[in-house]
Amino acid sequence: MPSQTLVKQVDRWIDAHKKDLVDLTCRLVNIDTTVPPGLNYPRISQVLASELKDLGVTPTVSLIPEASMRLKVSPEVGLKGPRPNTYATLKGEGEGPWVLLNGHVDVVPADPSGWSHDPFEPVVKNGKVYGRGAADVKGSNACEIFSMKALVETGAKFRGRITPTFTTDEEVGGYSGVNYLVDKHVITKDVDYCLSTDSGIEALHVASLGDAEYLITVHGRAAHSGRGWTGVNAIEFGASLIEDLKKLGEEISKRRSRINAEPGWGIKKMKPGLYVNTAKGGLKGNIIPDTFEILVDRRFIPEESEAQVRREIARVVKEFAAKHREVKVSMKMLLGYDPMLTSPNHPLVRTVRRVARKVLGRDTPSCGSQGSTDMAAVSALGIPIAVLGATRQDSNIHGIDEHVRINDLVSVTKILAHTFLELL
Ligand SMILES: [Zn+2]
Structure with missing residues (x-):
């Protein structure tokens, strides 16, 4: 159990950096990463890699070879251009568990005609960030970065390691993202816990179809x-x-x-x-x-x-x-x-629910998503996964005027940071 003083210190740091969290969300939304075909992947990878560098770690940008793409992805999907996956490892002091973090960088297409503004020119209004991908899932990617920054900047001590991964092509069921990192042994059976942010703050997803x-x-x-x-x-x-x-x-x-x-x-x-x-x-x-x-x-x-x-x-x-x-x-x-499944009684699930209850003041019941996710490839390795992010039912993901609440971004950042402190 982390000390309460440390948890408060981390929370204070996150509250004080709300503006930066929103700013990073906007910068990510501003890069149009529509898939198919998978636009501007190198640009978003560069931004994320530079954020990871700020944590004092050396990021890796891994490109899937053309030949593997041809072998694994059927041409009808319409993917074009390089597909960089960006990751790094933040080491704590001494031996401890290995936590994998994941968020995808791609977004579904947006037809600007229905929108109140350009979907890729983010707008901050009434405590919300509007833009394609603000909720699914770029806001939550920013939360991942800031949850780790909070630990580094406050000097919070932890054991083990955290590996953030930002991957491509989730929205098209792509092989080129998470599956490729599994095949490349970047993600292995040795991962103890996986946290994905590709979901909402109203419930905790432990399964998918x-x-x-x-x-x-x-x-x-x-x-x-x-x-x-x-x-x-x-x-x-x-x-x-x-x-x-x-x-x-x-x-x-x-x-x-x-x-x-x-x-x-x-x-x-x-x-x-x-x-x-x-x-x-x-x-x-x-x-x-x-x-x-x-x-x-x-x-x-x-x-x-x-x-x-x-x-x-x-x-x-x-x-x-x-x-x-x-x-x-x-x-x-x-x-x-494949389906994804973690037992609702797994210690990881219990930990995230306990932490979320403290941050949100309410329960995030564990449940299964009626969607399908690239986390299935991680689940297949036997790694327990908890999926919780900043979207809500009314965030209108994949729809017009998609948005994310700034308070939810702050909450998810805290939930992630507290979870690291509990697990590590
Ligand atoms: Zn998503």
Whole structure:
């Protein structure tokens, strides 16, 4: 347990540097890092690296080689340009746990026409910072920097080490960020705790859904419509396969995880789903279509695995194919994201909740996100993860006039700094 005097000193330092925290948030928002394609990554990496240098550590900027990109990321995602991931290690005095910190640098596109101002010209108004990425997740990246600055500047002693990582392409399910650092052994099993800020301040995320997309193709035979009976209509057969998939989806939607769901969406426990989200077929009005493509998006709970959900869909496809010998059916996986899961009773989760209660004066209940996250790659190493950041339900992330509350930035910075002092 850190001494109360030290905690107060750290809090005072953070309060006194609120302006700088807002200023860094604005500087990060000001760099348009829209993905795809992944604009200005070297520029934002430079700013973050120079902030890390101010902590007295030597940052590393790691570029994923072009060849690995080609191998791991399908061209349809539309990524272009260099993809620098920035990290460093802040060492305490003596042996102790290893804490990994993560935030992503990319933002989703912003259509300026709906905004009250240019999305990449941050505006500070009524205690909030407005701009694309202010909430998701550049404000929280600034919190990470200032939580470590608070320790360094107040001379707070800690053991072990903290490794902040600022990574690319989270918003496109990219391999090039966190996954690459895992494959490069920058992030290893030896990490004791991981804190991610890619989430909100209303609850503590300990889990997220897995996501897998499957492309199912029904192959028939093209023919002139005038002699339509000589062809095999892939769309008409495919329509009945969609019905079968819908039935499976209804069955799946009754399942629940044991993990509580995030509040505000009308479900008590995390919920899986199967959805037919695109269907494409047909060339012309006078040709019997020979192919029909059905894209299934399967969101799965931590209790399910990708292999299991794939088998389930494959069974429906196989039964359909056995009933309709006129067509051939193939299936392939397009992308996969595993679920993330940390036990809600893990000491890390209990610590962050206790610290957050002290800073916020209320509980941050642990729950699972209905989204999917790149933290799954860290979770797969068996590393416990707690996700808490500065967004709120009304922050309008990915929407117009996205914003973050300055008070929340201050709170998240304190929660991070206190958590370091508790863990290290
Ligand atoms: Zn995010």
